[in-house]
Amino acid sequence: MKIKEVETRTGLVRKNIRYYESEELLTPGREEGNRYRNYSEEDISRLLKIKLLRQLGIPIRDIREYFEGSLGLREIMARRRSQIDQELEQLRKMGQLCLRLEDEPELDPGNVEQCLKEISEEEKKGSLFQNIRRDWTNYNKELHETFIYIEAEGELLNPHDFARETAIYAQKHHMAYETVRLDQTYAIVKLEGIQYLASYTCIRFRFAKIPMVKLTRCKPPKERVSLGKFIFLSILPMLLIMGGIAFNILGNTYFPGHPHLYQFVPMACFVGSFFLVSSSRNIRYHD
Structure with missing residues (x-):
């Protein structure tokens, strides 16, 4: 069964389930042909046991020892x-x-x-x-409920590096990963089917600066078009600019009586092409 059904049957949120998997309390199977998890009835039973023990305040290490049989x-x-x-x-x-x-x-x-x-x-x-020492831990926990911060293992110079560090993070936490798009200053990635914008950030901790990848949850592009329409929308601004220039040259050559019109139309074409480029940046076509 899929993760959504597991959330419904156990009352646990996706993040909690992933955390228990990262602590090796749960090892769901994988579907053939992809990396998505396939949960069984045994997994549901184990998650309900984990939920009960955690709500009683049992530490993760004791739960692990209980499942291993070393603690009754x-x-x-x-x-x-x-x-x-x-x-x-x-x-x-x-x-x-x-x-x-x-x-x-x-x-x-x-x-x-x-x-x-x-x-x-x-x-x-x-x-x-x-225990006031937990103040920072609690703040850090609140921070990660809105964003995900990944401490970089290598240099962070471009979106390729952001995607690489996110892939390493996904591998460590046994999460399905996919690179959606690499832009000039950021990368769009998917973790467990959820889309994030990966960008560079730097967090100050005491006297140190820690370079990190910041994952911000974002919505997928609303508009998806066919490949032909995508190509047309890509070359349309160029055609518009070329048409404006041609209109200016031909108008001044054959009908020189309207100079202001021949200046206004090319300018309008340039402005229109700019807005076309801006509005179609996030348009994706169907594979």
Whole structure:
């Protein structure tokens, strides 16, 4: 079955399913003659198990060990229940600290230092307050929900390089890849049948600049025409320009009484050809 049916039956989104595949929790078969995945009933059953375990907070590594047979269900649940007890104790201590601060009108420096000292002592005993180190991770996650950023393994000089890095990314994550078009400053590619615009970007992290390929999800061209019409639309601007020039030369030679008309028509032909080129840039023809 296709990925859309899998999403419907499991309630999981495509990105989650691809992530579990990249973590080797799931290995669907491939259809002969193409690279698209073909999911079985066994894959559906495994995805539902993964969904249940993840919603209970079971880590990916424990789920992998469970499927490999090196970790039993009883042990997984006992471990998770112990973690929940620890989390409840941590929440209780955090609640006590919040209760103390309710009676304070403002956060004065002395009180702040005392609270941070208590938190540090509790963390040394094993308690874990809010992990602020995850702030960057959460921001990065939000960023990737809108775009995909690929750290380049080679130079990024032209659209061929953007397409190459995207293909490497697709291979690493076991995704179907296709190059749609290479333009002067960007490439149009497909990952798992979804079209993206691949372009160059540079992300600053602390004091470093990291060159990356930015994939922006985009819609496929709305207009698709036959090969004959595509060729006609390609040469039409040139014909229009040549017609304007010919009209100017012939008009001034044989009918010299309308000089302004012979200037206006070629200019109109040039402007019209410019708009034709601009409007037909994204037109593709049927293979």
